[in-house]
Amino acid sequence: MKIIITGASGFTGQHACQHFSDARYEVIAITRKSEVEAKNCEVKYCDLTNQKAVLELIKATKPDYVLHLAGQNHVGDSWEDPVSSIQANMMTTIYLLDAVRKECPSCKVVIVGSALQFDVGNIATLTHPYSLSKTMQVLIAQSWSHLYGLNVVIAKPSNIVGPGRSNGVCSIFARKIMNMEQDETEQKHLEVSHLGVQRDFVDVRDVVKGYDVLFQHGKPGEIYDISSGINHSLGDVTMHLKTFTDVHFNVKSKQYGEINNPSPVNPEKISKLGWKPTIPFSASMKDTLDYYRNLS
The missing domain is CATH 3.40.50.720 (NAD(P)-binding Rossmann-like Domain)
Incomplete structure (x- = not known):
């Protein structure tokens, strides 16, 4: 085809x-x-x-x-x-x-x-x-x-993450950490808009599989959410990335206080067609960091 x-x-x-x-x-x-x-x-x-x-x-x-x-x-x-x-x-x-x-x-x-x-x-x-x-x-x-x-x-x-060139926040953080690893003069800190901001992140490889499922089983005119169904904060993102590097860096939040976060996006509709996310968030973060390491 x-x-x-x-x-x-x-x-x-x-x-x-x-x-x-x-x-x-x-x-x-x-x-x-x-x-x-x-x-x-x-x-x-x-x-x-x-x-x-x-x-x-x-x-x-x-x-x-x-x-x-x-x-x-x-x-x-x-x-x-x-x-x-x-x-x-x-x-x-x-x-x-x-x-x-x-x-x-x-x-x-x-x-x-x-x-x-x-x-x-x-x-x-x-x-x-x-x-x-x-x-x-x-x-x-x-x-x-x-x-x-x-x-x-x-x-x-929802917010797509994983290995590859992306302008998403997870890729921005991964590139910064890779620079810290490669350059001793690089400042050892990450600046984050707000550590409490939460988003539903889903791996790009799972998303593409979702598109394939929609070709086979999606109904014309219908909208299908493709998501993990789980929210992670930017604080979670930085903590996951920290576990995959020996570089010790500080995380600086530009804003503090409470924030109204959206509810996790429910992928129930596409799940009924046989799709589900298979790549854990931690694996997405590790693969993203490794991708930029391999480019250097």
Whole structure:
């Protein structure tokens, strides 16, 4: 079976390409200009904000599956350039889905949303342009499924961690610790926004397996949370990382006091399809740290 993976050079994209290649899919890795490390993939370069280029891509490849990972995923950048964020997240999704509608309407598509989507019934829950762009992306996916009968499923992963290049907080901490290990002049401390901040972290390798399950069993138009179901604080993150290094470092919190943390994200819906997380949080932290060590 032929699968197109957009955002193939990104953190999750690299893992997805390797997973589906190992599972004997014919993988077409889509990137705008970066390299794709995964083996046994056909790499194609395409600017997904170009509607004509997207249509030509789908027409030429006629995929059985599309995993749409490409987009802008930085909250700070969305404040600086909201239009680009909307183009990268919403418009690329429209172009892909409409190309699928025209050229291969039986293709199954998984669109990857975000845990930072807001409640469209309450504008007060909108906190940044990134949230707007991802919420609109999901609405477009559901709308094309409803209006045109496309087989589109929406995945909503929680905070993705694990080995690979990522701008997530766990990777930032791991890179800092690796620098401490390699450079004796590096300051031996981590700065944390608030040690009590809690998030649901799920390993990237488990997430990619979840996307595979959604291709096989996900229902069109439905949204599936992919999560561990367990919250970990940033204090937990630093303590886990400390156990995997001989470097003694201090942790400095920029803020103190109570904080309102979200409840753990329940993955019950996708669990009913046969998926469950298998990689413990401690293993994710160790593998992340080892990844950056191996780069040095």
